[in-house]
Amino acid sequence: MSNKSKIEFVSNYKKVISVDILHDFFNDGFIKYIDIKPTTDSLTKMKNYGLIFRKKNAGFVILSENDKRVKGSVFNGSIVLVFKLLFLDKYFLNYTDIEFQNYNLLVFENNYSDLLHKNNTVDFSCIRSSDEKLSSKIFLNIDEKFGFFGKTKLETHGSVEYKINFCSRKISLRYNLILNTNNINSYYISDDDETFRLDEFKSRTLSSGKNVYSLVFNQKVQCKELYDFRFFLKKDDSFFKSFLLPIAHPDVKNISHDSINNMFYADIFVNID
Structure with missing residues (x-):
């Protein structure tokens, strides 16, 4: 009925x-x-x-x-x-x-x-x-x-x-390493197949006062709910060659606008302490 x-x-x-x-x-x-x-x-x-x-x-x-x-x-x-x-x-x-x-x-x-x-x-x-x-x-x-x-x-x-x-924004991925040592030179970011290598970290102080080592991925990406890439933090280490730390994808909560350069950064934090 x-x-x-x-x-x-x-x-x-x-x-x-x-x-x-x-x-x-x-x-x-x-x-x-x-x-x-x-x-x-x-x-x-x-x-x-x-x-x-x-x-x-x-x-x-x-x-x-x-x-x-x-x-x-x-x-x-x-x-x-x-x-x-x-x-x-x-x-x-x-x-x-x-x-x-x-x-x-x-x-x-x-x-x-x-x-x-x-x-x-x-x-x-x-x-x-x-x-x-x-x-x-x-x-x-x-x-x-x-x-x-x-x-x-x-x-x-x-x-x-x-x-x-x-349409979604194009964003710049900014990776921020948090570590208690100054030995930043051995770390780098790449994908699983090592098709690129990012290792030019620079010291940066966050608005909270915390010091991090940052670098920006040189290619902008389209902001998405889900991403089809995976990056890793790797390390040149003769004693620990298997160091591989998956890096999280961008989170919309951590996207900010740089009004001076008119750019949008997605901050991704990697804690290796």
């Missing part, structure tokens, strides 16, 4: 708009740790038009009643629906390739075919200054071509698919 009721309910509605929010930082390509809410005014408009807002994984859909269309001159023309996009991950800016500024508003609009932004990925063209912490608004301008009001029949239309494409 419950399955039948569910089928009947679904068949009474048609998906008219779908919005997917993509982010290439994540392994599956879809953004995580967000919330999406229609404004109060937009909820009222959708109710008047027989529309229903539903969240989905990394986006939302708008459904329309198949058997009920709003008619009359009072509803002719177009409407604008506004949705608030909230970023719940406090490290979002660390791995997302947009301006590193906490007080910005990202604006997305359906003026660009299937994308809700001007260029292929979210960039400076989407940014507006704001007095509030980083947030976003999605504006959907909808008229009779969408098929759920005006003179166009709903049945002749498929759903309209929109996307928002976020």
Whole structure:
């Protein structure tokens, strides 16, 4: 009985708009740790038009009643629906390739075919200054071509698919060795096959006052949820030739912005005390 009721309910509605929010930082390509809410005014408009807002994984859909269309001159023309996009991950800016500024508003609009932004990925063209912490608004301008009001029949239309494409940052890996000896010359970083060798460590004092030996990998890497490389700390030692210490991958919590050089460093700490 419950399955039948569910089928009947679904068949009474048609998906008219779908919005997917993509982010290439994540392994599956879809953004995580967000919330999406229609404004109060937009909820009222959708109710008047027989529309229903539903969240989905990394986006939302708008459904329309198949058997009920709003008619009359009072509803002719177009409407604008506004949705608030909230970023719940406090490290979002660390791995997302947009301006590193906490007080910005990202604006997305359906003026660009299937994308809700001007260029292929979210960039400076989407940014507006704001007095509030980083947030976003999605504006959907909808008229009779969408098929759920005006003179166009709903049945002749498929759903309209929109996307928002976020890109991850390119980061510089900065390795920091913590050790109680000055004998740093025998240590180096490489991969399993020794296709490269990093050994030019320099003394550096952290903001905490702790002294470490640091070096920066000379190739920037795309920030990812999961990485496909593995580096090791190795040692030139005639007595202990098997010294091999796996090094952790970058953690978004340890990505920082160097405003002087306009670079993003992912600090990776290796304690060999």
